[in-house]
Amino acid sequence: MKQNLYTIAENNCIAKDTYRMVLKGDTSANTRPGQFVNIEIPGLYLRRPISVCDCCSEGYTLIYKVVGKGSEALSKMEPGARLDLLTGLGNGFDVSKAGKKPVLVGGGLGSAPMYAVAKAIRAADPDAEITVILGFNAAEEIVLVKEFEELGVKLEIATLDGSAGTKGFVTDIMKRLDYSNFFTCGPGPMARAVEATAKTSGQYSLEERMGCGFGACMGCSIQTRSGNKRVCKDGPVFEREEIIWQTPK
Amino acid sequence: MADTKVTLCGIEMDNPLIPASGTFGYGREFSEIYDINCLGTFSFKGTTLEPRFGNPTPRIADAPSGMLNAVGLQNPGVMAVKQRELPEMKKFFHKPVMANVSGFSIDEYVETVRLLENEDQIGWVEVNISCPNVHGGGMAFGTDPKAAEAVCSAVRKVTKKPLIMKLSPNVTDICEIARACEGGGADGLSLINTLMGMRIDLKSKKPVIANKTGGFSGPAIFPVALRMVYHVYEAVKLPIIGMGGVSTAEDVIEMMLAGATAVGVGAANLIDPFVCKKIVEALPSVMEKYRINSLSEIIGGAH
Numbered sequence A: 001m002k003q004n005l006y007t008i009a010e011n012n013c014i015a016k017d018t019y020r021m022v023l024k025g026d027t028s029a030n031t032r033p034g035q036f037v038n039i040e041i042p043g044l045y046l047r048r049p050i051s052v053c054d055c056c057s058e059g060y061t062l063i064y065k066v067v068g069k070g071s072e073a074l075s076k077m078e079p080g081a082r083l084d085l086l087t088g089l090g091n092g093f094d095v096s097k098a099g100k101k102p103v104l105v106g107g108g109l110g111s112a113p114m115y116a117v118a119k120a121i122r123a124a125d126p127d128a129e130i131t132v133i134l135g136f137n138a139a140e141e142i143v144l145v146k147e148f149e150e151l152g153v154k155l156e157i158a159t160l161d162g163s164a165g166t167k168g169f170v171t172d173i174m175k176r177l178d179y180s181n182f183f184t185c186g187p188g189p190m191a192r193a194v195e196a197t198a199k200t201s202g203q204y205s206l207e208e209r210m211g212c213g214f215g216a217c218m219g220c221s222i223q224t225r226s227g228n229k230r231v232c233k234d235g236p237v238f239e240r241e242e243i244i245w246q247t248p249k
Numbered sequence B: 001m002a003d004t005k006v007t008l009c010g011i012e013m014d015n016p017l018i019p020a021s022g023t024f025g026y027g028r029e030f031s032e033i034y035d036i037n038c039l040g041t042f043s044f045k046g047t048t049l050e051p052r053f054g055n056p057t058p059r060i061a062d063a064p065s066g067m068l069n070a071v072g073l074q075n076p077g078v079m080a081v082k083q084r085e086l087p088e089m090k091k092f093f094h095k096p097v098m099a100n101v102s103g104f105s106i107d108e109y110v111e112t113v114r115l116l117e118n119e120d121q122i123g124w125v126e127v128n129i130s131c132p133n134v135h136g137g138g139m140a141f142g143t144d145p146k147a148a149e150a151v152c153s154a155v156r157k158v159t160k161k162p163l164i165m166k167l168s169p170n171v172t173d174i175c176e177i178a179r180a181c182e183g184g185g186a187d188g189l190s191l192i193n194t195l196m197g198m199r200i201d202l203k204s205k206k207p208v209i210a211n212k213t214g215g216f217s218g219p220a221i222f223p224v225a226l227r228m229v230y231h232v233y234e235a236v237k238l239p240i241i242g243m244g245g246v247s248t249a250e251d252v253i254e255m256m257l258a259g260a261t262a263v264g265v266g267a268a269n270l271i272d273p274f275v276c277k278k279i280v281e282a283l284p285s286v287m288e289k290y291r292i293n294s295l296s297e298i299i300g301g302a303h
């Protein structure tokens, strides 16, 4: 984990209520896809966790949705402004387990860390046959199509209302495929549907409300088959076999 | 040279800084990012006789200038602390540590403290009778002077280490509880724990935190904590660890002027993991700015 200041280089609306923020600054703490940053937002007390979508030596690209006070304040920030970030948080995905035909499943902005995963698998294995399935409510929410295509992956889109791609759920596409391993990030109901569909071992990125984001407060704990874990520090990525699925509240 | 040394219940500390229980784990996460031997000491996570998972999630909510938590004393239990956490801690922390202990009955408090008695690494025992996030224990002992005194005198019998009672602000008169603990044989007091609070989500129209209520802490509670330290200082002769909303070297000095011998920092560690190191480094120049040569000389200076 590192704490540094970052300069906003870009902060644009790229889909309905969805923004891409490009931050310039140190990225040395980010070592694996699926890690996240925790952003101090002026005027708010707790930091807000956002997954790293892309990372290069110059900085981070984040994609976020406006859902409340913090994300709204972020969306109003101008290029040139500075933000205080904790970086290199979480364990990230273990892409060494991808095999020859991995499938990556992203729901909503769970698509953002899937881009980092696809890029890491591609870098490790130029020949891997990567399939990416992204699910959105409607066409107006779709992001990252061009970016995924540039990585040479097979991209499938599902929308609930059928306004783009296949009408229905990501799992309607997933169940027709053969794959060596899966990687997924998305809302709870989608993760449970993936769990009911998946035929191989795989990894899930989970979400919890966080206090610190670096393992100090026990705010984000879950029970797993290998004991109590902190989503922020021991996760957010967990092996399929570890997770105890709770019935939705 | 600015003198930051203070003596808390007979143990000298390089400075008054104490990361507060529950915001610093058993020190490991912070030792990975800075040398925590720069601290006065730290108070480790509230430890109980049995391991506890704590409350369901969400356990955390944001608030203006602060946060709510309802972690519910998640900890690995006193035996795991003895066998795993303390030996591990020895590798990166070389000062006496403060053991924060919680319980659901007087017997549990006593047994937990007894099991820690022979651990040389432990300098002080801080008994939490003020956790607002557990049912049938915790704060129930800290809101009734008789119960507070009963826990205090029972624990007193099994420890020779300095005994510090951690008080709840969720009472009509905190001085009354402070006096009860003094009567029960406490060597010091720690205040304040979190204030009971809640948030409701406008979309779901339900409480944000699964436990419904949580403990409010952070900069918003600083004036409340300061006032309580100020009044307790006048009510008893015991040294006080002042805490609640402290985030800067200036806050540390203000707490000491109110009557604190040492100063706890809680929620601020979660927002800025380096905050305690930054405060320790800033203290000498802030002392110079306010013409303070020695911190131990300003304790209770506002009275």
Ligand SMILES: Cc1cc2nc3c(=O)[nH]c(=O)nc-3n(C[C@H](O)[C@H](O)[C@H](O)COP(=O)(O)OP(=O)(O)OC[C@H]3O[C@@H](n4cnc5c(N)ncnc54)[C@H](O)[C@@H]3O)c2cc1C
Pocket (backbone or CB within 6 Å): A036, A046, A047, A048, A049, A050, A051, A052, A063, A064, A065, A066, A067, A068, A069, A070, A071, A072, A109, A112, A113, A206, A207, A208, A209, A210, A236, B061, B062
């Ligand atoms: C590891 C991780 C990675 C994430 N990555 C992304 C991402 O790449 N893009 C993106 O748009 N969102 C992401 N989120 C969700 C994002 O953190 C929340 O949408 C954001 O915190 C909402 O803040 P707010 O102030 O706008 O909303 P508010 O509802 O006003 O927030 C109030 C509090 O609740 C917390 N909170 C609200 N919603 C969530 C949520 N879904 N998960 C966790 N905490 C929440 C906030 O952090 C804050 O403390 C991620 C969450 C986690 C835990």
Ligand SMILES: Cc1cc2nc3c(=O)[nH]c(=O)nc-3n(C[C@H](O)[C@H](O)[C@H](O)COP(=O)(O)O)c2cc1C
Pocket (backbone or CB within 6 Å): A211, A217, B020, B021, B022, B023, B045, B046, B047, B069, B071, B073, B100, B128, B131, B166, B192, B193, B194, B216, B217, B218, B219, B221, B243, B244, B245, B246, B264, B265, B266, B267, B268
């Ligand atoms: C996440 C969290 C967990 C806490 N856990 C404990 C605990 O286990 N034992 C305890 O005595 N106090 C606990 N506290 C209370 C703090 O030690 C401190 O008394 C309180 O938060 C006020 O200080 P602050 O405003 O600096 O946070 C906890 C506080 C927070 C924020």
Ligand code: FES
Pocket (backbone or CB within 6 Å): A209, A210, A211, A212, A213, A214, A215, A216, A217, A218, A219, A220, A221, A230, A231, A232, A233
């Ligand atoms: S958010 Fe603090 S431990 Fe995970």
